[in-house]
Amino acid sequence: MPGPDLPLMDFCAAFELSQDIHAKLADSGYIGTQTIRYIIVSELKEMGFKSGKIAAMKDVVA
Numbered sequence: 042m043p044g045p046d047l048p049l050m051d052f053c054a055a056f057e058l059s060q061d062i063h064a065k066l067a068d069s070g071y072i073g074t075q076t077i078r079y080i081i082v083s084e085l086k087e088m089g090f091k092s093g094k095i096a097a098m099k100d101v102v103a
Contacts, residue, residue: 048073056101062094078102 047055052074053063065088071077080102085095 044074046073046075049077052077052101058097058101059094062090062098065089 049063049066049072052058053060053066066077069084069088071080080098082095082099085098090098
């Protein structure tokens with residue numbers, strides 16, 4: 042079952058994700074949790090995420 046539907050800024054704040062992560066997601070057109078949950082690792086890599094930030098994203102999305 043998906044979690045709450047949050048705008049991107051609220052999602053990043055709630056899970057203490059960096060401004061860098063927020064900027065990369067926003068630049069790629071993600072607007073909130075309703076779209077973030079569909080991101081796959083290869084897309085994160087294409088956005089320039091490094092391994093540690095990919096792990097952080099996987100943790101908070103799970």
